Amino acid sequence: MRNALVKLSFEERQFLESESIARMGTVSNIGMPHVAPVCYALHNDKILVPIDIRAPRKKANLEQQKKVCLVIDHYEPEDWSKLKGVLIQGVAGIIRGGKTFRMARDLIYQRYPPFKTSIPIEEGETHWFVSIKPVRIASWGLKKAS
Numbered sequence: 001m002r003n004a005l006v007k008l009s010f011e012e013r014q015f016l017e018s019e020s021i022a023r024m025g026t027v028s029n030i031g032m033p034h035v036a037p038v039c040y041a042l043h044n045d046k047i048l049v050p051i052d053i054r055a056p057r058k059k060a061n062l063e064q065q066k067k068v069c070l071v072i073d074h075y076e077p078e079d080w081s082k083l084k085g086v087l088i089q090g091v092a093g094i095i096r097g098g099k100t101f102r103m104a105r106d107l108i109y110q111r112y113p114p115f116k117t118s119i120p121i122e123e124g125e126t127h128w129f130v131s132i133k134p135v136r137i138a139s140w141g142l143k144k145a146s
Contacts, residue, residue, distance in 0.1 A: 005045060005133055005134065005135070006045075006134045006135055006136060006137050007045045007134075008042075008045055008086075008134065008137060009137075009139070009142075011139070011142040011143065011144060012086050012137060012139050012142065013042065015072070015074075015084065015085075015086055015139070015142055016040075016042055016047075016072055016086060017042065019072050019073075019074060020039070020111075020112070021037050021038070021039065021072075022037070022038050022039075022040050022047075022049070022070050022071060022072045023035050023036065023037055023038070023070070023071045023072075024036060024037075024038045024049060024058075024068060024069070024070050024130075025068065025069040025070075025071075026057075026058055026061035026062055026065065026067075026068055026092075027061060027065045027067060028057075028060065028061050028064060028065070029064040029065060034057050034058060034061055036058060038050075038051070038070075039108060039111070039112050039115065040070070040072075041104065041107035041108050041110075041111050042107075043103070043104070043107060043131075045133075045134065046131050046132060046133055046134075047070060047088065047090075047131075047132040047134070048095075048104040048107060048108070048129050048130070048131055048132075049070075049129065049130040049132065050104070050105070050108055050115075050121055050127050050128075050129055050130075051127060051128055051129070051130055052119075052126060052127055053126065053127060053128050054126060059128070062092055062094060062128075062130060063094075066091050066092045066093075067089070067090075067091065067092070068089075068090055068091070068092045068130065068132055069087065069088065069089050069090075070087070070088040070090070070132060071085060071086070071087050071088075072085060072086050072088075073085030073086075074141075082141070083140065083141050084139075084140060084141030084142055085139065085140055085141065086137065086138070086139045086142075087137070087138045087139070088132065088134045088136070088137050089134070089135060089136040089137075090132040090133050090134045090135050090136075091132070091133045091135060092130045092131070092132055092133075093130070093131040093132075093133065094128050094129075094130065094131075095128060095129040095130075095131055096124060096128055097123045097124045098123075100129075100131075101123050101129055102123065104129040104131075105121045105123075105129075108121065109121075
């Protein structure tokens with residue numbers, strides 16, 4: 001996996017901003033995959049994902065392996081011509097607290113208002129943020145901006 005930051009295209013960024021749920025895959029140190037739905041926010045060309053550190057599998061995987069995969073897709077079972085999505089393979093950075101943590105939390109609260117009261121993100125207590133640096137992006141079904 002390359003370490004150079006790959007930038008999202010305008011169409012990819014627009015699609016990510018229009019969708020609300022992603023699936024994030026992590027890998028254990030013995031190669032066992034773990035995939036779960038997550039909320040996310042964009043900041044520059046990185047994707048920020050809050051994770052509950054009380055969920056031991058995701059936390060352990062991210063401590064052991066920094067490789068992650070994120071899929072954001074739109075599926076219409078009645079019309080496959082409308083299938084579209086973005087797959088992002090990347091390197092995870094962990095944000096445990098501080099100014100960057102609070103900025104990420106604010107972005108999540110702006111994007112998902114119920115998050116603030118339903119699942120409060122407490123710095124250093126219940127959550128970390130994963131900052132995903134894309135190293136490979138694949139997309140399908142997105143229309144080019146005219």
